[in-house]
Amino acid sequence: MSFSLPGSDLYYLPRDNLSPEKYEEIISPVFAWPKIDSKYIFDDSMHFGFQLINMQERAFNGYTNQLPPHGPQAREKLKNMIYHGEVVMLDGFSGSKGGLFYINEHGELICRDPLAFKFDGAQAVIREYTRSVARRDYSNKGGKPRPTALPERSSGIKQPAPLSTINSKAAGRLLAAGGIYNGNPEGFRQAAQQLGGDAPAGYDQMMSDQAKGLLIAGASVAVV
Incomplete structure (x- = not known):
């Protein structure tokens, strides 16, 4: 007071x-x-x-x-x-x-x-x-007033939800389909690797022999 x-x-x-x-x-x-x-x-x-x-x-x-x-x-x-x-x-x-x-x-x-x-x-x-x-005795408090409890600040910038999921397996599978359809699987593989996260795993999953065969067949039908 x-x-x-x-x-x-x-x-x-x-x-x-x-x-x-x-x-x-x-x-x-x-x-x-x-x-x-x-x-x-x-x-x-x-x-x-x-x-x-x-x-x-x-x-x-x-x-x-x-x-x-x-x-x-x-x-x-x-x-x-x-x-x-x-x-x-x-x-x-x-x-x-x-x-x-x-x-x-x-x-x-x-x-x-x-x-x-x-x-x-x-x-x-x-x-x-x-x-x-x-004018005060801080001998039992480390010799100084306690620091202000400030709100914690995030060390990084949180990505918006749509951007944080772009490196998912689904993105990798889409890149695999694009690579086969465009005849450039290696180029699209590099794109998946650059995305990181689960994108390379999704790419490899779609490029398995069985899935790759289905994609090629689908692409052939689309061309015809």
Whole structure:
């Protein structure tokens, strides 16, 4: 929970001592700010509370004629802090973490898109992460925060179903028939070998003496 801002998903990094493992939940300012702007109203009048910004949640009670908020300065201040990496918003409800920041195997925080922030906002977040790590004891955890569990990425490109079955025995048998019909069995054999998989076996199966005789007879009838 933040001690500087309302809600449970906004944190002022220099003061709130956010846990290092929570940094992987930070979302991009371009997504965070519209959510904040629609959820809160701001007030420029003086306040003496603990909050960094004088703001409160909008009252969604069906009453549409509410007085407009009078906090353009407070609103702009928070927006700048969001884009400069001082204030961050967490997406704790998302199933995937590490979209903007992730922790690598060395315990370092990596930003995927530094241009999401203004100036050196990404570095400001990383500096606060480093300070947060230094304030904690990781002696029983290998001396560093655990890495972000990122989705596994396939090492190869999966072929579409029609292409993945082109090197089957059926393809080899078709090539054998084409080789006999066109009088070029060796050329079609090479084609089967190039396809690989079960294609050469299918080719050899059709080129057995019995099957070859049937194919030749069929081809002769077709010519007549």
